[in-house]
Amino acid sequence: MELHVPDIKPEVLVTFGTLAVTNTLLTSFIAVILLLVGAIALTRKMQLIPGRRQMAIEIVIQGLLSLCEQTGGQAARTYFPLVATLFLYILVANWIGVVPGVGSFHIEGPNHTEITPLRGANSDLSMTLAMALLVFLFVQFTALKAGPKAYIMKFLWPPFIGQLELISELVRPISLSMRLFGNIVAGFILVEVALQLVPAGIPIIALFFELFVGVIQALIFAILAVAFLTLAAASHGGGAEHGEASESHEH
């Protein structure tokens, strides 16, 4: 029996010069369009006393804002736009990957190959790495703005601890991206393999678990972004925000 395990690298559908459009890129376009349409539709005719549509989105935004403040204190409100965008985008991208057909729907391509036109956007390491590098750049910018000399000295002195801090700082985007990528691609491969081995019952359970994992991973990414940014803004990690500083030293 031939077991077809999908590759962790996404398939390239078309190539425009050097830009390779993969099936994950296509799905991320759909996610962005969905978010744009949702944003426009839900904020139409905003009133002070919200109607039902506006209330739905307000609940989500308020929840995110309170989570932001819980993690980073009052000063974390400045990072809210970035963090909320990351959360909403990762959430929508993960949930599109759960829609039946995404990842499992094959069409017949040229030379009798099977092409999968859609695949969850975060099952592409390029996507998650891009987001993690974005957070990394933001963190460096914030830290340098808060106190450039103190920040650079943190990596140079004391002699060995400083280098360890540098390595820890450089590993952060890798760990951020790998966490999201690994979770999503593991769920995707699990559903695909379960569909071939045990088509009765297991795939649907795995699919529901994927829903849950999608939310949790989006939350984790956003919380870590806030935590890193808050730590960067506080001059070399001084006043710990009631125990949240310990969160940053996980790898």
Add this chain to the structure above:
Amino acid sequence: MDLTPLAVSLAIGLGAIGPGIGVGLIGYKAMEAMGRNPDAIGTMSLWMIIGMAFAEAIAIYALVVAFTLFGKVH
């Protein structure tokens, strides 16, 4: 003698031991705390899930190594 299939199995097999114990410890302490303080179960559940996701990330790193090696085998 190609040992890559063995490497795939060992990567995920050994890589899941640590995180398994870690997640179990988080759950154990969370259950204990919830028993002592039933009023805070709501807050604690959220942070327990988040803590477990951090611990599980290490197992996911091992899984990605296994998948990468698996891609080389086939």
